[in-house]
Amino acid sequence: GEDVEQSLFLSVREGDSSVINCTYTDSSSTYLYWYKQEPGAGLQLLTYIFSNMDMKQDQRLTVLLNKKDKHLSLRIADTQTGDSAIYFCAEGHGSSNTGKLIFGQGTTLQVKP
Amino acid sequence: GAGVSQTPSNKVTEKGKYVELRCDPISGHTALYWYRQSLGQGPEFLIYFQGTGAADDSGLPNDRFFAVRPEGSVSTLKIQRTERGDSAVYLCASSSNPGSSYEQYFGPGTRLTVT
Numbered sequence: 217g218e219d220v221e222q223s224l225f226l227s228v229r230e231g232d233s234s235v236i237n238c239t240y241t242d243s244s245s246t247y248l249y250w251y252k253q254e255p256g257a258g259l260q261l262l263t264y265i266f267s268n269m270d271m272k273q274d275q276r277l278t279v280l281l282n283k284k285d286k287h288l289s290l291r292i293a294d295t296q297t298g299d300s301a302i303y304f305c306a307e308g309h310g311s312s313n314t315g316k317l318i319f320g321q322g323t324t325l326q327v328k329p
Numbered sequence: 330g331a332g333v334s335q336t337p338s339n340k341v342t343e344k345g346k347y348v349e350l351r352c353d354p355i356s357g358h359t360a361l362y363w364y365r366q367s368l369g370q371g372p373e374f375l376i377y378f379q380g381t382g383a384a385d386d387s388g389l390p391n392d393r394f395f396a397v398r399p400e401g402s403v404s405t406l407k408i409q410r411t412e413r414g415d416s417a418v419y420l421c422a423s424s425s426n427p428g429s430s431y432e433q434y435f436g437p438g439t440r441l442t443v444t
Contacts, residue, residue, distance in 0.1 A: 220371070247431060258333075259372070259420065259435040304371050308431070314385040315360065315424065317433060319371030 218242045222305055222320035229328050234292040236323045238305030241286060245307040248281060249317065250290045253302045262290075262303075292325075300327045331355070333436035335421050341442045342411055350406040350439045354423030361404050362433060363396055364420040372420055378404060379427050411443045 219241045228234045240248070249264040265272045265279045265288070272279045278291040292299055305320040334353040342348050354361050359380055364372035374388040378398045386396075393411075398404040408415055418440050422433040 251435075256437075258437040259422075261432070261434075264431075306371075314374075314377045315426070315431070315433075316362065316374040316377055316385065316388070317364075317372070318374070319364075321369070321371050 218307070218318045220305055220307055220318050220320035222303075222323045224321065225324050225326070227326040227328065228295050230295060230297055232295055234290075234295045234299070234325055234327075236290045236292075236303050236305075236325065238288040238290075238320055239286055240288065240305070240307045240318075242307055242318070243283075243286065247308045248279075248288050249306040249308065250277075250279065251304040251306060251319075253304065253322070255301075259304070295325075295327050297327045297329055300325055333421055333423050333434055335419075335436040335439050337439060338437065339440045339442075341444060344411060344413060344443055346411050348408050348411055348441065350408075350419050350441070352404045352406070352421030352423075352436060354402065354404070354421070355425075355434055356402075358423035358425050358434075359401065360424040360427045360433075361398060362422040362424070363404070363406050364422065366418045366420055366438070368417070375406070375419075408441075411441075413443045416441055416443045 250262045251259045276293045280289045302322040304322045306317040308317045336351045361378040363375040366372040377385040380401045393409045396406045418438040420438045422435045424433045
């Protein structure tokens with residue numbers, strides 16, 4: 217079945233880089249996503265990568281995809297205290313009957329000043 | 330423009346009661362999704378609407394859960410005979426790309442607490 221796994225917690229110092237990792241099982245996934253959730257707030261789409269790409273950069277964010285190993289990572293450069301949140305990896309399909317997203321359990325990023 | 334809105338933001342109910350949760354999608358979005366997020370977990374898919382019809386309800390946990398979208402816009406998630414295990418944040422998302430996971434926009438959620 218479909219499954220997405222993430223490590224639960226990451227702590228970094230302000231100004232360092234953060235790397236959040238994710239593994240997934242569905243080889244037919246078309247898109248892979250990173251969402252951010254701050255306390256009391258809804259899910260915010262940070263970035264996504266299409267499955268035929270291996271890297272995508274968007275300002276301080278870099279997404280790396282290893283499709284062979286079904287491994288996705290999110291690197292945040294120059295991490296700030298405002299980046300403290302829960303980060304969810306999700307997989308989805310560009311064209312299917314549903315378009316439903318399968319989420320990991322989330323990685324809590326703690327940024328220490 | 331206005332995003333996805335959900336009401337109420339918080340709902341406390343007693344075990345055994347009936348509740349309705351409402352979602353207002355982004356105007357013009359034909360696809361609407363409901364997810365449930367339990368404490369410490371990621372969101373889990375419940376149901377997907379394309380227009381007025383439920384195209385995929387495979388995520389509904391049992392027949393106490395039901396959702397409607399009668400005019401293809403606002404959707405209501407209905408839970409009968411609530412149980413303590415139903416306590417969670419219920420999230421709604423909408424998309425202009427039917428059947429695609431691409432660019433789903435999420436609302437702030439309704440926190441349901443069953444006592």
